[in-house]
Each structure stands twice: as C-alpha cells, then as structure tokens.
Amino acid sequence: MEILVCVKRVPDAAENEIAVEGGALRGDDLVYSVNEWDNYAVEEAIQIVEREGGSVTVVTVGDGESEEVLRREMAMGANQGLLLSDPAFAGADGLGLATVLAAAVRRGAYDLVLTGAQADDGAAQVGGMLAAILDWPFASLVNSIEAQGGLLRVGREIEGGAQEVSEIDLPCVLSIQTGINEPRYVGLRGIRKVASVELPVLDAAALGVAPAPARVRRIDYFVPPAGAGADMLTGSTAELAGQLVELLKAKGGLK
C-alpha cells in the first residue's frame, strides 16, 4: 500500500506556555514540534506497511523550517519526505492547504492518505477538505484500521468513547485520532541518520496550484476577560496543602 501522511509543524503546547502579546502569540521562545496527532498517523502508516508492504511518504506545506518535522518522521520510519513550499502558500486557510496537498496527492499513486484529526493550532478541517477535493471517501477520528482486500475496515471514535465501525473503499483519506497506537520513540541517532537525505521541494509552479484567497482569516489572538475564575490560593507548599485540606473537608472531599 502506498501511503501519504500529512504532517504539520506547530508550536508545542505541552512544551510551551502559549502566551498572547499584542494580538499575537509570544514567539521568541516557542518550541516547535510535529503536531501530536500526526505522529500517530505516521506510526499507523508504518505499521500498515510493515503488514501489507508498500511505502510511507510524509508531506508538509510550510517554509524551510518545516523540513525538520519531515526528517523527524523519516527517522521514525517514513521512507520519503516531500516539502511543499512557496511564498504563495503563506497565509493559506484550511482550504488553501488542502488544495496544495491535493495537487501533491495527484502527482503520486497513493492508495491511502492519512492526516491528524486536528492540528494544535488548527481546526480539524484539512483532512475532510482534501478528501472532498480529491472526491475520495473520508473518515475522521479513526482509531482502528484493518486492511481487507480492496477496502479497509475502520473504527471512528465518537462521543463517550464508543466506536463506529465502517467499511471504506480505497483510495480514501482518514484522519487519525490519538491513542490508535503508541508512536515509536525517535532517538538522536535516528535523526542523524536522515540528516543529510535530500528532500524534494515543490513550489506552486511545480504543483500547478494557486490557493484561492483565504475566506476565513484570523484577525488577532487575544486573552479572554478573566470572568468569574477561581479563588487563587497562595503560600508555601505546606501552607497550600493545609488550606486545601480545610477546603476539601468543608466541601465533603475527604471520606
């Protein structure tokens, strides 16, 4: 099975305190990494190829800095990386990104395209849009995949943790939910191994696309007014523990 996995470089919300200053994210000290969901998608693709044969290509739309996420996923075990980069892609909305990715899909011969269910700074939209542009069937929030001849049996995780099981024809696009697998660890040695691999870069001309102007635009980031909020306790660790014990007692939190 030939599998394309879409990955995105995002500010790592687990590593950073995302702070807003003057309408923008405070950017000087942001740590970036691969969007959490995309690691699960790459791991799943690698496992499918281990079972069924084929190869895994990782692709991203981004600037030169985005190369590092392609290399990280190649260190995980993806066979090829593909960088889609052009000043014309900057500021693209979800539809613009999906349009660019669709052009890359059409240049290949993929049976399956995986995306993350959502990006940390995104909106859970690119996968579904990509499928619609390609006119391929789609399933979101996928938490199990089993190949069955020319089709897949997939599970979608829905409300309450229930699973909706469907059959889906190939080729198709699936968006992957966290927890579907345990993404393998990538060590420094793995990264070093792929550090000098040439990564093809395709621009708007090579892809033959021009994303339409964004119809959904972010005006600014802001901090919502504090609202009612919590009563904040202060003091030393021992004092805080003491206050919490009293509160828990009063509210029936100690049995």
Next chain:
Amino acid sequence: MDNVFAYLAHAGGKLDDSALELLGAARTLFPGAAPVALAAGSGASLDAACQEAAASFAEVWKFDQEVLAYPNAELLRPLLARVLPPGAIVLLPHSTLGMDLGPGLSVKLGAAYLPDVVDGSAAAGMTLEAVRQEFSGQASAHVTCDLSAGAVVTLRSGAFKADASRSAAGRIVDRSPDAAGLAARRRFVKLVQAEAGDIDITREEVLVSVGRGIGDKENIALVEELAGAMGAALCCSRPIVDAKWLEKPRQVGTSGQTVKPRVYLALGISGSFQHLGGIKGSPFLVAVNKNPKAPIFQAASVGVVADLLELVPALTEAIRKGR
C-alpha cells in the same frame, strides 16, 4: 439572511441538545433569519424528532430513507450538497458527526468553513466575526468569515444557549424523494460501545483527576496515594489514556466518561473543552497547575499555581496527619 439552515442531530426520537443550541446561535449570529431545520433519518424516530423540532423551527425539512437510519456523514454530505441552495449558511454541531461532515461539505458547496465557533456577533453584510480557540483553549482568536459564497459553521457544544423561547408551530416539509438513491463508499457496519472497567467513575462523589502535567508514568503512584488518602477515585484526561498509563474507563471528557462528582481535583490538566465537557453538575473544582494562565482556572472554584509533583505529596501527607 434568508438562507440559514441548521442540521439537527437526533437519536431515539429525541433531538440532541445541540439542535436548539444551533437555533440560539442562529438568532445571535443571523438575527433576521428564519432558520430551516434539516432532519435526516428513518421512520418513527425521525417523525418524532421532526415534531419536536417543529415546536421551535418555523420550517423543518424531513429526509426519510432507510439508509439514513444511521447518520453516516458520507451519505449526508452528498444529500446536503444536492438540496441546499447556492449561498446557504449551514450550522452544524462541532461534534464527531460535524467534524466528519463539515469540512468536505464546505468544499462541495463551494462555501467557506468556519469550525468550532465559541462566540460571535451578528453578521454585518457578508462578513461574520466569530471567536475560536486554539491550543486546547490556551489561546483565543477573533476570526472573520466571508459569507458571500455561503458558509458551513460548526458550533461548540454549550457555547450558545439553547433557544426554545418562541413556539413556532412549524411546517414539516417531506423532502424524502430528494434523498433517494444515495450511495456511499463508506458503509456503516456497527457501533461498539465503550468498554466498562473495574471502576465506574460516573458514580463517584469525589474524584482526583490527573493530566499530562504528571510528566511520567512513575509519578502516577503519587496521585494514587493522594486518592487513597482522600478516599477518592482516580480518573484522568485523555493523554494519560493514550499513553496507556491508566485505563480508558477512567478518562473524563467528551470521548470518555461524563462524571457528576461533588468534588473534582484536577492535577496538571490544562482545561480543554473536551475534558471539561465530561464534568457535569458544577462540582467544587480545585485545579492545580504550574501555568497561571491555564484555562482550567476559568472553570475552577479554587486554583493553586504550583508544581503538582511537590504539592501532591505534601497534600497526601497533610491529609494523613489530619486523621
């Protein structure tokens, strides 16, 4: 705006809570509109849902086909693309169905896609200004959406008040023939209910809940001890289950369990809407987080900015001493 539509989720003959929230959102975002409800399904349960909807919506389009008995987005998308007029504005819940249906629907309609709206004001001309969140609620953003070619808008659960204030005596229009001949390349097979665990956190009165801030699997023992000292049950956020540090039946949130405790102690949890969506009944919520700007402090009754790896052992100790 005379072309606003709301997709009604329903099950077992009852409208989902989202249905009247969409109406509330429509009245906020498109005050002049008379939103048309769209209801797909099959048989008596669809009829009952349409009856219920007609009490609040002036017009309900009913699509009755056996294949629609289960709401498969791969069938609903071509159906809606077939029946909606050009420039339609379609409101969907930002649920797992909305996420499945919405992005592709916007492409098929040639419309803009504005997902997971948490707030907004009345559209001015062809522009809608709304509020979204990123990074699990750690950053809010104002966004504008160009409505000139229509839009698919999904709304976060609970963000807009359900509006049942006006009785409509609405008209139910049977448009089932328009839904004939739908076929999908993704076919629904079955639903598998979530596994039950050795503990039912939905019945517990006092919960200690641990999130990614715990850092390491080894540290789970610290919160287990605290829960033990309190006589509380231990639950968690999703990343803890994804990492297989605790079992799925202990996960609180929209894709986990819905709990209704008296006291909820959230340790190292940022406060995403998917997590908070699983906590009902306004418990006494204590949040411990090292980030003073964590969104959980908006929802908490009492907050402590601290490293949980220091505070939790101290708290366990203090409780044991007090006994």
